[in-house]
Amino acid sequence: EAQVTQNPRYLITVTGKKLTVTCSQNMNHEYMSWYRQDPGLGLRQIYYSMNVEVTDKGDVPEGYKVSRKEKRNFPLILESPSPNQTSLYFCASSPDRAVLGIQYFGAGTRLSVL
Amino acid sequence: RKEVEQDPGPFNVPEGATVAFNCTYSNSASQSFFWYRQDCRKEPKLLMSVYSSGNEDGRFTAQLNRASQYISLLIRDSKLSDSATYLCVVNNRNTGNQFYFGTGTSLTVIP
Numbered sequence: 001e002a003q004v005t006q007n008p009r010y011l012i013t014v015t016g017k018k019l020t021v022t023c024s025q026n027m028n029h030e031y032m033s034w035y036r037q038d039p040g041l042g043l044r045q046i047y048y049s050m051n052v053e054v055t056d057k058g059d060v061p062e063g064y065k066v067s068r069k070e071k072r073n074f075p076l077i078l079e080s081p082s083p084n085q086t087s088l089y090f091c092a093s094s095p096d097r098a099v100l101g102i103q104y105f106g107a108g109t110r111l112s113v114l
Numbered sequence: 115r116k117e118v119e120q121d122p123g124p125f126n127v128p129e130g131a132t133v134a135f136n137c138t139y140s141n142s143a144s145q146s147f148f149w150y151r152q153d154c155r156k157e158p159k160l161l162m163s164v165y166s167s168g169n170e171d172g173r174f175t176a177q178l179n180r181a182s183q184y185i186s187l188l189i190r191d192s193k194l195s196d197s198a199t200y201l202c203v204v205n206n207r208n209t210g211n212q213f214y215f216g217t218g219t220s221l222t223v224i225p
Binding site: 031033035037040041042043044045048050056058059088090101102103105106107108 | 118146147148155156157158159160163201203205211212213214215216217218
């Protein structure tokens with residue numbers, strides 16, 4: 001089944017404790033992206049990647065890191081999480097440059113930073 | 115100024131009604147436009163792309179007005195299953211490949 005898989009789905013952590021949210025897609029998509037969704041602010045793009053070893057900042061990259069060592073994986077790293085990073089996070093992928101708007105989303109990760 | 119703005123609603127309409135949402139975007143160089151649907155904080159799913167000439171998919175019609183910088187979504191003969199939040203999405207490839215989402219418009223179709 002074609003899908004984007006995020007793990008974990010739910011995470012409660014404490015300020016400053018490094019964490020990684022994994023994202024994997026099995027559709028051989030070139031484009032992958034991370035978003036956060038907050039009430040009243042909608043989805044905001046954190047980072048995106050056009051292909052392996054190519055990553056770019058989105059609208060709200062501060063406090064996050066990403067890597068794209070393999071085509072299928074695009075982990076989101078919070079080196080020192082803070083309470084303002086409490087949010088609902090979505091990973092998404094898209095086939096190629098021609099159809100970038102057609103994004104497939106993972107089920108989301110609810111993160112709480114205490 | 116936000117890249118994309120939508121009326122958050124909520125829109126509460128009876129079954130069978132026709133409802134329309136608008137979305138405005140601020141960057142005149144925006145090139146690609148989409149409507150996504152999101153149910154109860156689940157993942158967004160693509161509803162339809164919006165083409166310059168307008169496009170229709172069953173009960174759903176999307177329009178683009180570049181002069182006024184807005185896109186619209188029209189839903190005819192509303193069904194209970196149409197209840198969701200509708201997200202407007204804009205992309206400008208000239209300045210990268212970022213996507214800008216509106217905050218969404220909430221629709222509830224009432225029996």
